Amino acid sequence: MSASPARRVGAERLPTTRASGFLRDIELSLPLQLLKAREAAMARFRPMLRSHGITEQQWRVIRVLAADEALDGRELARRSILLAPSLTRILQYFEKQNLVKRSAHASDQRRVMFALTARGRRLFDQVAPDAEALYAAIADQFGGQKLKTLYKLLAEFSTALGSEAGE
Amino acid sequence: MSASPARRVGAERLPTTRASGFLRDIELSLPLQLLKAREAAMARFRPMLRSHGITEQQWRVIRVLAADEALDGRELARRSILLAPSLTRILQYFEKQNLVKRSAHASDQRRVMFALTARGRRLFDQVAPDAEALYAAIADQFGGQKLKTLYKLLAEFSTALGSEAGE
DNA sequence: TGCAAGCGATTAACATGTTAACTATACTCA
DNA sequence: TGAGTATAGTTAACATGTTAATCGCTTGCA
Numbered sequence: 001m002s003a004s005p006a007r008r009v010g011a012e013r014l015p016t017t018r019a020s021g022f023l024r025d026i027e028l029s030l031p032l033q034l035l036k037a038r039e040a041a042m043a044r045f046r047p048m049l050r051s052h053g054i055t056e057q058q059w060r061v062i063r064v065l066a067a068d069e070a071l072d073g074r075e076l077a078r079r080s081i082l083l084a085p086s087l088t089r090i091l092q093y094f095e096k097q098n099l100v101k102r103s104a105h106a107s108d109q110r111r112v113m114f115a116l117t118a119r120g121r122r123l124f125d126q127v128a129p130d131a132e133a134l135y136a137a138i139a140d141q142f143g144g145q146k147l148k149t150l151y152k153l154l155a156e157f158s159t160a161l162g163s164e165a166g167e
Numbered sequence: 168m169s170a171s172p173a174r175r176v177g178a179e180r181l182p183t184t185r186a187s188g189f190l191r192d193i194e195l196s197l198p199l200q201l202l203k204a205r206e207a208a209m210a211r212f213r214p215m216l217r218s219h220g221i222t223e224q225q226w227r228v229i230r231v232l233a234a235d236e237a238l239d240g241r242e243l244a245r246r247s248i249l250l251a252p253s254l255t256r257i258l259q260y261f262e263k264q265n266l267v268k269r270s271a272h273a274s275d276q277r278r279v280m281f282a283l284t285a286r287g288r289r290l291f292d293q294v295a296p297d298a299e300a301l302y303a304a305i306a307d308q309f310g311g312q313k314l315k316t317l318y319k320l321l322a323e324f325s326t327a328l329g330s331e332a333g334e
Numbered sequence: 335t336g337c338a339a340g341c342g343a344t345t346a347a348c349a350t351g352t353t354a355a356c357t358a359t360a361c362t363c364a
Numbered sequence: 365t366g367a368g369t370a371t372a373g374t375t376a377a378c379a380t381g382t383t384a385a386t387c388g389c390t391t392g393c394a
Binding site: 222223224225249250252253256257260275276277278 | 353359
């Protein structure tokens, strides 16, 4: 969508970096800070998920599917924050493992509906308690109130930048 | 601290999840929210970086190297938040492109020092203004003060979860 | 009606993420 | 001093991220 915000620069902010004295301090890169925070959290979840034999992205798909009867690929991708090609690969793998089954969409032959199998649901039930426990530990350690504030800011940020990824 | 909000699930929030009624609402996954926020930001940076012929990760490496004379791989990986194998591949590519040159560490033969070439520095100088402009636009749109608060919370979060990725 | 444009899902190609294994060097301490 | 251990960097193997292209189905509209 058009919108070309990349014009006004401000120029003289920091005298840092002998390199060019131009780019702000590396520590002030927002994407980088978001990545760091995410890594700090995922460092705890990944070993647990691995012990269950699934990846972070695969768990996202299972979680989303566990909350609904069936979803088409587009909605599934949106909720699990996965790009279509990644989702396609994961679902193909899940079908081989008999964790997910696909069916036809009622009125649109382009769409495919996906749902957990009984086996997929069992896997969710096994992983969920561990995920809950780790999440509770993080909330304890960081502080529930601060966590809430962080959530709120992140949601506002995603919404503010539009991109419709926020909803 | 304490305060463990992830214990009282409320149970009756959503009639959804016939699955187990156990895992909290999907929207309350912190890693997911951090990912969403990051995606919202990167959606703006990626096209710009692509127009310069580099990826997000490659830009991180260039940025870090532009701020110092030379760094060994370990420090470079830590600052750019990249795993060693990813860094190895990027640096090998950069050497072929004559953007980075390597040299021996003074006292430790295991380490390798990396630094930008003149060409690498020129690339940084070309990309930096565009990055600054996009960052300024985001700050404008979200609000400078809120952005500051978000930074602070993210830093605290990374530090609180230890993992030493925070420093 | 029919065709151009749009959309959902997939595939392709390459870059990065993730874990494990491996090599070479450095360190530790009996 | 020398075996055992730790560390920096690389390589391997597989999963995911990212963009572009493709294929079939749908929709809009002349």
